[in-house]
Amino acid sequence: MKYKTMLTKILSKKELADIDVKIIKEDGILLDDLRRRNYILVVDWSGECEENELFNFFNNRVTSLSGKKLNILSGDVYKSFNETFTNPKKGDFLPFALNYFNEQLKSLGFRIVLLDMGNDAYYLLVASKNNANKLTKVKSDFWKFKELSFQNKTPLYVANCPKCGNIQFFGLDTDIEEKDLAGKCCSDCGTLFWDEDGNEMVNIEKYY
Structure with missing residues (x-):
């Protein structure tokens, strides 16, 4: 770089x-x-x-x-x-x-x-x-x-990691499509939030 x-x-x-x-x-x-x-x-x-x-x-x-x-x-x-x-x-x-x-x-x-x-x-x-x-x-x-992009087309996803307690936000600064959530995991401990097919593996809160 x-x-x-x-x-x-x-x-x-x-x-x-x-x-x-x-x-x-x-x-x-x-x-x-x-x-x-x-x-x-x-x-x-x-x-x-x-x-x-x-x-x-x-x-x-x-x-x-x-x-x-x-x-x-x-x-x-x-x-x-x-x-x-x-x-x-x-x-x-x-x-x-x-x-x-x-x-x-x-x-x-x-x-x-x-x-x-x-x-x-x-x-x-x-x-x-x-x-x-x-x-x-x-x-x-x-x-x-x-x-910068706030289009309000998709919700803000909030994942509270059940293993380490880390709270992560997805779609905070720009819209994020559901397909792009596949494979997302906790940045601290690696706990999977969504599997490779985009299915929720932990409790996910959504705010519109």
Whole structure:
């Protein structure tokens, strides 16, 4: 994996120059470094850790990449969310907010890109429209990028592993078809959630 080729698609020239990619030999080390530098934001499915966390991240990234700023105020997303949801449930805010910010970014020529780490958190990046498309074509077992998509055509699947207690979400950031659930298992202990034919092997909760 040529890290520099990938990083040119998500970092400014100045940011890229500050990272000595030649000494980085492991994917996990690079990911940790990108998180530490706030080039990637990780947010739990249940919501922000602090107010304006998403706004600050997206505004800072688009400013670093283009010198532009979001054309909204930091509190606008909360106002819009409260006007849309009368009885919001835990987990409703993130999909709404990410769609909201993605539309703002699109008006500036950028997109939200997700790094799929196979858990219940959102790993968020910002890239230009052209680079976002290129990132989704990166061939890597670790760096699995995809553009944001909440189409609400399929449910969110929640599997509570009966062996180790790990809770995993499927279809959290993008729709997932039932056929794609075949063979999915617990990321911690390997307990099979669906067999190779797509039959449920443990109790699976579905949220629409």
